[in-house]
Amino acid sequence: xxxxxxxxxxxxxxxxxxxxxxxxxxxxxxxxxxxxxxxxxxxxxxxxxxxxxxxxxxxxxxxxxxxxxxxxxxxxxxxxxxxxxxxxxxxxxxxxxxxxxxxxxxxxxxxxxxxxxxxxxxxxxxxxxxxxxxxxxxxxxxxxxxxxxxxxxxxxxxxxxxxxxxxxxxxxxxxxxxxxxxxxxx
Numbered sequence: 001x002x003x004x005x006x007x008x009x010x011x012x013x014x015x016x017x018x019x020x021x022x023x024x025x026x027x028x029x030x031x032x033x034x035x036x037x038x039x040x041x042x043x044x045x046x047x048x049x050x051x052x053x054x055x056x057x058x059x060x061x062x063x064x065x066x067x068x069x070x071x072x073x074x075x076x077x078x079x080x081x082x083x084x085x086x087x088x089x090x091x092x093x094x095x096x097x098x099x100x101x102x103x104x105x106x107x108x109x110x111x112x113x114x115x116x117x118x119x120x121x122x123x124x125x126x127x128x129x130x131x132x133x134x135x136x137x138x139x140x141x142x143x144x145x146x147x148x149x150x151x152x153x154x155x156x157x158x159x160x161x162x163x164x165x166x167x168x169x170x171x172x173x174x175x176x177x178x179x180x181x182x183x184x185x186x
Contacts, residue, residue: 105179109172117162124176
């Protein structure tokens with residue numbers, strides 16, 4: 001009888017093992033289904049990361065546009081404020097420029113403004129003389145005459161450079177000119 005008791009225990013242990021195995025298989029069979037999806041590395045790399053990075057790029061583009069618009073608005077506001085404060089653009093020292101409208105240019109004694117063909121200049125403050133390697137120098141549009149090399153400009157007269165290598169040299173400590181057209185300061 002002791003032998004049967006051991007056999008019953010063995011059968012009971014096998015039956016419990018079979019039941020545990022059946023429950024495990026059934027539970028594992030649900031993984032990867034629609035209700036319990038199985039996530040793979042290829043899904044994470046190919047699908048999820050691509051979507052995530054796309055959303056990040058969209059948000060960065062929107063933020064970049066906002067910051068760019070704010071910067072442009074601030075630069076425009078500062079430019080307008082400076083133009084109002086100084087009455088247009090002001091050039092000092094050395095440099096060059098091109099203006100469709102008249103621009104105030106300040107020269108120091110000895111500096112020369114060399115104008116391109118069609119450049120117009122009006123002396124407003126100080127004294128200046130015509131710089132030219134040959135005749136004619138500058139055309140005085142106010143009087144309809146020409147100005148030769150070394151001759152003094154008359155205040156409030158409009159002069160035009162019709163040939164290259166024509167300019168205006170400052171002969172006072174501070175000279176202010178109204179300039180329209182291409183020029184360089186040497």
